[in-house]
Each structure stands twice: as C-alpha cells, then as structure tokens.
Amino acid sequence: MKGKVYLVGAGPGDYKLITLKGLQTIEEADVVVYDRLVGKELLKYAKSGCEFIYVGKESSNHTKTQDEINDIICDKALEGLVVTRLKGGDPYVFGRGGEEGEYLVDRGVEVEVVPGITSAIGGLAYGGIPITHRDHASSFHVITGHLKDEDSELDWPTLAKLKGTLVFLMGMAQLDKIANSLIANGMEASTPAAIVNWASTKKQRAVTGTLETIYKTALDNAIGSPGIIVVGSVVNLREKLNFFENKPLFGKKILVTRAREQASSLTEKIHDLGGEAVEFPTISIKDISPQTDIVEQIKNLKDYSWLIFTSQNGVRIFFENLFKAGFDVRQLSHIKIAVIGKVTADELMKYSLKPDIIPAKYIAESIYEEILPLLKPEDKILIPRAKEARDYLTDQLKKHCVVQEVKIYETIIGEGIQDKDEIVEMLENNEIDYVTFTSSSTVKNLIKILGDKKELLKKSKLVSIGPVTSETIRDNGFLVSSEAEVYDIPGMIEVLGG
Ligand code: SAH
Numbered sequence: 001m002k003g004k005v006y007l008v009g010a011g012p013g014d015y016k017l018i019t020l021k022g023l024q025t026i027e028e029a030d031v032v033v034y035d036r037l038v039g040k041e042l043l044k045y046a047k048s049g050c051e052f053i054y055v056g057k058e059s060s061n062h063t064k065t066q067d068e069i070n071d072i073i074c075d076k077a078l079e080g081l082v083v084t085r086l087k088g089g090d091p092y093v094f095g096r097g098g099e100e101g102e103y104l105v106d107r108g109v110e111v112e113v114v115p116g117i118t119s120a121i122g123g124l125a126y127g128g129i130p131i132t133h134r135d136h137a138s139s140f141h142v143i144t145g146h147l148k149d150e151d152s153e154l155d156w157p158t159l160a161k162l163k164g165t166l167v168f169l170m171g172m173a174q175l176d177k178i179a180n181s182l183i184a185n186g187m188e189a190s191t192p193a194a195i196v197n198w199a200s201t202k203k204q205r206a207v208t209g210t211l212e213t214i215y216k217t218a219l220d221n222a223i224g225s226p227g228i229i230v231v232g233s234v235v236n237l238r239e240k241l242n243f244f245e246n247k248p249l250f251g252k253k254i255l256v257t258r259a260r261e262q263a264s265s266l267t268e269k270i271h272d273l274g275g276e277a278v279e280f281p282t283i284s285i286k287d288i289s290p291q292t293d294i295v296e297q298i299k300n301l302k303d304y305s306w307l308i309f310t311s312q313n314g315v316r317i318f319f320e321n322l323f324k325a326g327f328d329v330r331q332l333s334h335i336k337i338a339v340i341g342k343v344t345a346d347e348l349m350k351y352s353l354k355p356d357i358i359p360a361k362y363i364a365e366s367i368y369e370e371i372l373p374l375l376k377p378e379d380k381i382l383i384p385r386a387k388e389a390r391d392y393l394t395d396q397l398k399k400h401c402v403v404q405e406v407k408i409y410e411t412i413i414g415e416g417i418q419d420k421d422e423i424v425e426m427l428e429n430n431e432i433d434y435v436t437f438t439s440s441s442t443v444k445n446l447i448k449i450l451g452d453k454k455e456l457l458k459k460s461k462l463v464s465i466g467p468v469t470s471e472t473i474r475d476n477g478f479l480v481s482s483e484a485e486v487y488d489i490p491g492m493i494e495v496l497g498g
C-alpha cells in the first residue's frame with residue numbers, strides 16, 4: 001500500500017476557479033485536508049466515504065499548528081491513503097506549501113503539486129484590477145505582510161522605488177504600516193491603492209483610495225482579513241473592469257426550496273450570476289410503494305395509445321418500474337407521448353424517446369389544448385404522476401376518451417426542515433433577497449415548516465416558476481414579486497436577472 005499527497009491550489013475563493021487536474025485529485029482522494037480560504041462547494045466532488053479534515057484558523061476553534069498539519073497529512077499518506085491537501089490560491093504562494101512538500105518528501109511520501117490561481121492575480125481580477133497593463137505596470141511584485149521573524153523588516157527603500165504593481169498578501173493587520181513605510185521611503189502619497197476583501201466569493205467587497213487614504217477608508221468600511229492590498233495605477237482600471245460585482249445577482253442571497261437532488265441546476269446558475277444560493281429543500285420525492293398499480297398498467301401498455309408525463313420524476317420512476325418488470329422501451333413503440341416541460345422531455349430523451357407533444361406553456365391547461373385535436377374516442381391515455389397533482393387534466397381528458405391515472409410518487413416534507421432555525425434567522429435579519437418556488441408543494445411545505453414564523457416571508461421577494469405556483473402563493477396570503485415567463489428553471493433565472 002502506497003499513499004500519496006496532492007498539494008493542490010483551490011484558487012482564490014470561487015470554487016469554479018480550481019483546475020481540472022485539481023478537481024480530479026478531489027474525486028480521487030480518500031482524505032481531503034483543507035483551509036479556511038478554500039471554496040467549500042469543492043468538497044461535494046469527493047467520493048462517498050472520503051474523510052474531510054479542516055485545518056483552517058477559526059477564532060472559536062483550536063488552531064492547528066503547522067507541525068500538527070504536517071503530521072496529519074503525513075500519517076494519512078503513510079497509512080496508504082490518497083490525501084488531497086487543498087490550499088487557497090496557489091499552494092506555493094505564501095501557503096507554506098513548500099514546507100509541507102519538503103516535510104513529506106523527507107519522510108518518503110510521494111508528493112504531486114497541482115498549481116492554482118493565486119489570489120494575488122485572480123483575486124485582484126475579480127476585484128476588477130489587472131495586475132499588469134501596458135499603460136500602467138510592466139512588472140508586479142507579490143509581498144508578504146506577515147514575516148516569519150517578527151523583528152525582520154521588509155526592504156522598504158527598495159520596495160518604494162519599484163515601478164510595478166505591488167501586491168501585499170497577509171497584510172491587513174499591517175496596512176497602516178505598509179502605506180506609511182512606502183510613503184516615508186519616497187513613494188508618492190497619491191499613488192492609487194485598493195483592497196479586495198474576500199475576493200471572488202459572495203462576500204467580496206473592495207475599497208479604493210491612495211496610499212495616504214487607504215488605511216482610513218478600510219477602517220471606515222470595516223474591511224478586514226482576508227484582503228489583498230494592491231498599490232499602483234492599475235487600481236484605476238477597476239471602474240471599467242469590475243465584472244464580478246456587476247453581475248446581476250452579485251450580493252444577493254436566494255433561497256432554493258426544491259428537492260435536494262433537483263436543486264443543483266438552479267443553485268449553479270445563481271452562482272454563475274454572482275449570487276449566493278441557500279439550499280433549503282422543502283420537499284423530497286418519495287416513490288409510492290409497492291408500485292403494483294403501475295406495474296399492472298405497464299404490462300397492459302399494448303392497450304394504451306397515449307402516455308402523458310407531467311414531470312421529470314414521473315419519467316424516472318415510470319422507467320425504473322418498466323425495467324424492473326422486465327421490459328424495455330420497445331414496450332412503448334406504438335405509443336404517443338406528451339410531456340410538460342423541457343426538463344421532462346430531456347429526461348425522456350435519456351431513454352432515446354422523443355415526445356410527440358411539448359406544449360408551448362408548461363402547464364396542464366396547455367397540454368390539454370394541444371392534445372385535444374389529436375384525440376379519438378377509442379384512445380386510452382396513461383398518466384403516471386404525483387399523488388398531489390391537480391385533477392384538471394384527468395377530468396378534462398375523461399370527457400373525450402379513457403384515462404387511467406396512476407400515482408407513482410409523492411412529495412413529502414424535505415430534509416431542509418433540520419435547518420429551520422438558521423433560515424428563520426436569515427429571514428429575520430433581512431438577509432434573504434429572494435425565495436424561489438418551483439412548484440406548489442414547495443410553497444405549501446415552506447409555509448408548513450415555518451409555522452408561526454411564516455409572515456417572515458413578507459420580508460423577501462417571492463419568485464414563482466409559473467401561474468399555478470403563483471396562485472398557491474397568493475392563496476396563502478403572500479404577494480408574488482415575479483413569475484417566470486417560461487415555466488421552468490431557465491425561465492426563473494431569466495426573471496431573477498439572468
Ligand atoms: N496561497 C494563497 C495565499 C495564502 S496567504 C494564494 O495564492 O492566494 C493568505 C493571504 O492570501 C490572505 O491573508 C490574503 O491576503 C490573501 N487571500 C487569499 N485568498 C483571498 C481572498 N479570497 N480574498 C482576499 N485575500 C485573499
């Protein structure tokens with residue numbers, strides 16, 4: 001058994017800034033050892049059973065010393081495990097990655113380094129500041145504000161003479177001293193300076209000024225650690241190049257109430273638009289078992305001429321049953337299929353089946369309108385769907401032919417209920433800008449979960465996926481702030497500002 005350590009740069013904060021190779025090492029790891037500045041979303045990519053060890057600094061916790069960290073990593077590797085040591089930014093830029101590497105190699109452990117995007121460059125970029133520019137700086141210098149030996153000093157006379165961009169990391173506690181020392185050693189007091197705090201994360205904030213004003217400005221705005229201090233005229237480009245803070249959802253917190261397994265598409269889109277998604281699953285999808293009813297109908301599929309799927313879950317669970325009963329898609333070869341929504345259609349395509357009808361509007365009323373001209377009295381329709389689905393579709397169709405509805409799943413209260421107190425607190429503090437509802441059940445369940453605190457929802461903007469969900473919101477006494485024009489996730493993103 002031979003273990004191995006990957007020393008990996010996770011990038012400055014936005015988890016998507018890791019390299020492909022870095023991501024692969026997380027997927028491969030038996031143990032992930034990570035720091036404070038690493039995007040926590042990355043941990044989701046680890047295999048199940050992977051051990052996570054947090055070694056970052058946090059005021060309330062005991063801080064692990066570098067020796068303890070070295071030992072943890074080394075011991076795990078010597079046990080034969082693959083250890084991914086995730087560090088913020090690049091592992092060799094002031095991250096003590098070199099020291100960790102040496103320690104491991106000295107003890108016979110194999111080490112592979114995966115470079116990352118350092119905050120000194122990438123973090124600045126997210127702050128709208130390019131580290132070089134032909135009109136401003138033809139070199140850059142990355143300097144630590146935190147020296148190993150407290151008494152040793154930086155070479156201020158040399159630093160003050162440099163014409164390139166100066167970047168100080170780990171310097172926030174010394175900001176006053178850094179600015180003053182540069183001025184005292186001859187740098188113009190009017191030289192532009194900026195600080196980017198929590199760069200490339202949802203908490204990013206930046207301030208600009210000059211060497212003379214930056215300390216006070218940072219204090220006034222309560223800008224603390226972690227911060228990147230940058231000195232030089234490239235700072236002036238921020239106004240133009242500030243792409244990140246200008247994203248439509250930057251600084252916004254959005255509650256995602258749909259089932260955990262289905263939340264990711266919405267969560268990821270919100271992230272890409274600069275917002276922060278808070279996942280709070282109010283529903284969870286549960287198969288109705290035993291599924292004797294649907295198996296019965298699957299055996300009789302030859303008698304049917306139409307199948308209607310109203311959701312992705314309906315498709316998935318229907319086919320699970322079809323395969324379990326020993327059939328394959330040929331059982332449907334004579335059947336026409338109608339679906340509600342593109343996502344439902346995409347799910348169907350996974351089984352190489354193309355729907356005959358996808359109505360323009362993703363609701364039952366619309367599917368009824370489109371299927372009606374095609375129906376003959378001898379048709380027989382099978383509708384496998386949710387227990388709590390509205391009666392509208394079956395009631396209407398029954399006027400024209402034989403309709404068999406089978407309830408194959410139900411939506412129950414989601415696991416988000418465990419985090420109720422946290423969400424209540426966020427709502428109380430006006431931290432949630434939007435609450436997204438992707439179905440009537442998400443509305444009903446969130447209200448049920450919040451109980452006597454439900455009025456707090458009035459503090460946020462409520463965004464609905466479509467008219468049926470909106471009606472449920474209104475029926476419960478709340479206002480709908482916006483409703484998707486196309487009743488699906490991209491449609492919701494559109495009204496959220498995408
Ligand atoms: N290896 C890291 C730097 C580690 S030293 C890298 O390459 O980025 C830690 C310092 O990096 C912090 O004190 C801060 O100055 C800076 N830093 C790292 N990530 C940051 C972020 N997201 N926002 C602001 N500063 C950050």
